[in-house]
Amino acid sequence: MSLFTRRFVQNFITSQFTRQLSVTHRHFGLLFTDDHEWVKVDNGVALIGISQHAADALGDIVYVELPETGEEVSKGDDIGVIESVKSVGNIISPVSGEITEINEELADDAAVVNRYPFEEGWLVKIVMSDESELEELMDEEKYAEFCAEEAG
Structure with missing residues (x-):
């Protein structure tokens, strides 16, 4: 096997493993609402978006209006x-607190929410005032x- 072929095979296997790993674990730590928003918390800050569902x-998605x-x-x-x-749908806050950041990229490309709802398609960041509200949310399962x- 040539050096080029060996590197190609190694890169292919590595990329497939990395892709599988990221797909398998990409929702780790997310919580969900029955309104289909997701929440990921880091040091009291809730990153919020809508689910793939x-x-x-x-x-x-053609337009996203976010708060100040x-x-x-x-x-x-x-x-x-x-x-x-x-259709048009409201974004419902899953937690209480202060909005500290909005995803301004969505003004130019709202469809990113369709393509990457758990990554670049996040909506807002909220510094939570009551972390106990997280107990009412659902884990991924x-x-x-x-x-x-709901579908059934």
């Missing part, structure tokens, strides 16, 4: 709007069961 149900930074929100508040070719029941 929601992105698929909405279809092609500095706004205080309560769990259950409408904090934005997502518009697709099929319970969320999958919830989606199956």
Whole structure:
């Protein structure tokens, strides 16, 4: 086997393993709401987006309206709007706190939410005021069961 062929095979195997690993573990640590938002918490800051299930149900997302930074929100508040070719939906805050950052990239390319809802398609960051609210959210397994029941 030539050096080129060996490197190609090694790179292919490595890339396949990395891709499989990232797909398998990409939702690690996420919590979900019954409104189909996801939350990932890091040091009291909640990163929030919509689930793949929601992105698929909405279809092609064409517009995302997000709140202003500095706004205080309560769990259950409408904090934005997502518009697709099929429908318009509200973004519901899964936690209470202060909005410290919004994903400004979505103004130029709202469809990134469809392509990467768990990565570049995040919506807002909220410094949480009550971390106990997280106890009411679902882990990935319970969320999958919830989606199956909702579809069934």
